[in-house]
Amino acid sequence: MKAVILYDSGYGNTKAIAEAVASGLGTGARAVPVDGFEPGSIQAGDLLVVGSPINGWRPTPAIVRALGDLAARGLAGVKAAAFDTRLKLFIHGDAGRKITRALEEAGASIIGGPMAFYVKGTEGPLLTGEESRAAKWADDLADAAK
Numbered sequence: 001m002k003a004v005i006l007y008d009s010g011y012g013n014t015k016a017i018a019e020a021v022a023s024g025l026g027t028g029a030r031a032v033p034v035d036g037f038e039p040g041s042i043q044a045g046d047l048l049v050v051g052s053p054i055n056g057w058r059p060t061p062a063i064v065r066a067l068g069d070l071a072a073r074g075l076a077g078v079k080a081a082a083f084d085t086r087l088k089l090f091i092h093g094d095a096g097r098k099i100t101r102a103l104e105e106a107g108a109s110i111i112g113g114p115m116a117f118y119v120k121g122t123e124g125p126l127l128t129g130e131e132s133r134a135a136k137w138a139d140d141l142a143d144a145a146k
Helices: 013-025 061-073 095-105 130-145
Strands: 003-007 029-033 047-053 079-087 115-119
Touching (some): 013 029, 013 047, 013 115, 013 130, 047 061, 047 130, 061 095, 079 130, 115 130
Parallel strands (some): 003 029, 003 047, 047 079, 079 115
């Protein structure tokens, strides 16, 4: 199974999580920055994981555009999941849930609920253990994608 972890990252935290997910998924998985992504590269049977930092209570504009391009092509037969990176606050946005909804509306089969990964301050770094948590989540996604 081919797996693409599509991400946008302002300070490198979301990139680090995307790379940890790709590593956890193993051979055939790669983390791809949104500015280097080709929507036509996703086919039925693939796993697509989309991640974004929370930007104004939602995914970044670049991820929103990529999701629109994917929706125009359709994601029937694609397995998908989403994550976001955020501050650990009582009140915050939820980019992961919005990404999940967009993937589902585009026809993808959602194989796991959205996941949040936490950073210290606006620029990070990631809280201790978040990359390990991302790799564990990748194991769960691999099991669900079978």
